[in-house]
Amino acid sequence: MLRLDNVAASYGPIEVLRQVSLEVQRGEIVCLLGGNAAGKSTTLKTVLGMLRPSGGSVVLDDQRIDRLPTEDIVRRGIALVPESRRIFARMTVWENLAMGAYSRRGAPATDFAEDLERVYTLFPRLGERATQHGGTLSGGEQQMLAIGRALMARPRLLLMDEPSMGLAPVLVEQVFEIIQTINRQGTTILVVEQNAAVALAIAHRGYVLQDGRIVMQGAAAALLDEDHIRRAYLGED
Amino acid sequence: MLDALPILPQQLVFGLALGAVYGLIALGYTMVYGVLLMINFAHGELFTIGAYVGWAVLVWLINAQLGGLHPAWVLPVLLLMAMSASGILGMTLERFAYRPLYMRGATRLGPLISAVGASIFLQNAVMLTQGARMKVYMTSLLFPRTWYLQIGGVRISALVLVMVSVALLLMWGLSLLVQRTALGRCMRAVAEDREVAAVMGVNVRRVISRTFLLGSALGGAAGVLVGLYYTQIDFFMGYSAGLKAFTAAVLGGIGNIKGAMLGGLMLGVIESLAVTFINPAYRDVVAFVVLILVLVFRPTGLLGETVPQANKV
Numbered sequence: 344m345l346r347l348d349n350v351a352a353s354y355g356p357i358e359v360l361r362q363v364s365l366e367v368q369r370g371e372i373v374c375l376l377g378g379n380a381a382g383k384s385t386t387l388k389t390v391l392g393m394l395r396p397s398g399g400s401v402v403l404d405d406q407r408i409d410r411l412p413t414e415d416i417v418r419r420g421i422a423l424v425p426e427s428r429r430i431f432a433r434m435t436v437w438e439n440l441a442m443g444a445y446s447r448r449g450a451p452a453t454d455f456a457e458d459l460e461r462v463y464t465l466f467p468r469l470g471e472r473a474t475q476h477g478g479t480l481s482g483g484e485q486q487m488l489a490i491g492r493a494l495m496a497r498p499r500l501l502l503m504d505e506p507s508m509g510l511a512p513v514l515v516e517q518v519f520e521i522i523q524t525i526n527r528q529g530t531t532i533l534v535v536e537q538n539a540a541v542a543l544a545i546a547h548r549g550y551v552l553q554d555g556r557i558v559m560q561g562a563a564a565a566l567l568d569e570d571h572i573r574r575a576y577l578g579e580d
Numbered sequence: 581m582l583d584a585l586p587i588l589p590q591q592l593v594f595g596l597a598l599g600a601v602y603g604l605i606a607l608g609y610t611m612v613y614g615v616l617l618m619i620n621f622a623h624g625e626l627f628t629i630g631a632y633v634g635w636a637v638l639v640w641l642i643n644a645q646l647g648g649l650h651p652a653w654v655l656p657v658l659l660l661m662a663m664s665a666s667g668i669l670g671m672t673l674e675r676f677a678y679r680p681l682y683m684r685g686a687t688r689l690g691p692l693i694s695a696v697g698a699s700i701f702l703q704n705a706v707m708l709t710q711g712a713r714m715k716v717y718m719t720s721l722l723f724p725r726t727w728y729l730q731i732g733g734v735r736i737s738a739l740v741l742v743m744v745s746v747a748l749l750l751m752w753g754l755s756l757l758v759q760r761t762a763l764g765r766c767m768r769a770v771a772e773d774r775e776v777a778a779v780m781g782v783n784v785r786r787v788i789s790r791t792f793l794l795g796s797a798l799g800g801a802a803g804v805l806v807g808l809y810y811t812q813i814d815f816f817m818g819y820s821a822g823l824k825a826f827t828a829a830v831l832g833g834i835g836n837i838k839g840a841m842l843g844g845l846m847l848g849v850i851e852s853l854a855v856t857f858i859n860p861a862y863r864d865v866v867a868f869v870v871l872i873l874v875l876v877f878r879p880t881g882l883l884g885e886t887v888p889q890a891n892k893v
Contacts, residue, residue, distance in 0.1 A: 391779060393779070413778045413779060413781075414778060417780070417781040418781055422779075423779045425776055425779070429773055429776045431768070431772050431773065431776075432772065433768065434765070434769070438765055441765060442765060442766075442769050442780045445762070445765075445766070445780045445781045445782060446781025448762065492780075496781070
């Protein structure tokens, strides 16, 4: 479904991605692991066209998307749950969800109602707080809102940037259960994580990124077994 | 000082009327600041151009004996023409004077300096094409001096009533648009987090462009109202009106739409108090004293909120 071939990208003179090749197949949960500044978020930004790759190609469903503007890429069915949530704090929960559905404007209103229903079923708290401002929610609720907002776009591919960041362990577990639920309902997921153990527990496959290069890849179970290597590459998490 | 007390209610009426117009102009500053974090210093000139377009249309209509138009429709026509002209010009400025700078990742200072340049350019363009002498709005033909409301010692002219109503109506319309429509949601989303808004599929450039269109159109409408009120306009009128409206926007909390309206009304009232109790000559000084006081003691303004900036990696 999504394929990156030898993607390179830099912020000004700083080269962040050197050669990143990875693939996400329909129906999978793939995790992209790596330490700080390994290039994980940059990889997602490159997929979404928020950063233009300086080399290589990004292909979605056999079509190159690496020259398209972000809003076009999003309309092709990719949604993002950004790092540290970045919900719209001064907008209500409902308005945040409406923004999530923006890329599908023009779709019948019943679709919107259906998607809203689905998100409220997945996260009943959001339904209870529909008229509250996003900024008044707790950290966990904000993460739910960020995920719900992305789901409102009916993405075929959901990108998640560090969904466990800043959450209590109980909540991390909840979030990852929800990721599995969403995946079972038919959404392909590419999740970036520093918390390797929890990500590999739900992923089908994983890639390890270091200094802008993919240094390891394989089935999640196999990567989990490579315990000593994992520690060496990822440090303590 | 207390001898001035009897005229205070009358002065307050004038203050509120002017304040509503300041608020209208202030909206343009605050909306643009919201989405682009820049002060559009050419906004005062868009207001001037609105006043000139309204004047030209009025002169044309009067020469054509209104061309069969019912007199009640004159003001709406003036407003519509002025708003279109200022709105389109504001959009054009954004496209050619600011976007090339902010899109190439220039510092925030780049578009700001470009705006100062645009302001000087437009001011001189108006002077060169329209002359340096003032033009006269034939207000009394639309709103005869004999039309007024007398409440005790306070006289409220029809013009002031209409002026305040139009300003409030436009503000109300804008609030509705910002709070209730998809475009309004997009504007707020872009103001809060441009990058994430783009990831939601929002065409950020188009939203910024529409913001300029709306804000500048409101400035153009204010130009017509001020022209009718003072009956005289000149190429330089946007300078002080612009600075006052900017003060109003800062007073209310720059970037905050309700704040701009509140700041405008407050500034109008403060000005009328100063005129009543200190000296009419200080009318223009007051705004700048307020600006300095706000910047020193409460830079976020009355309704300004300090929302922690989302970390933008």
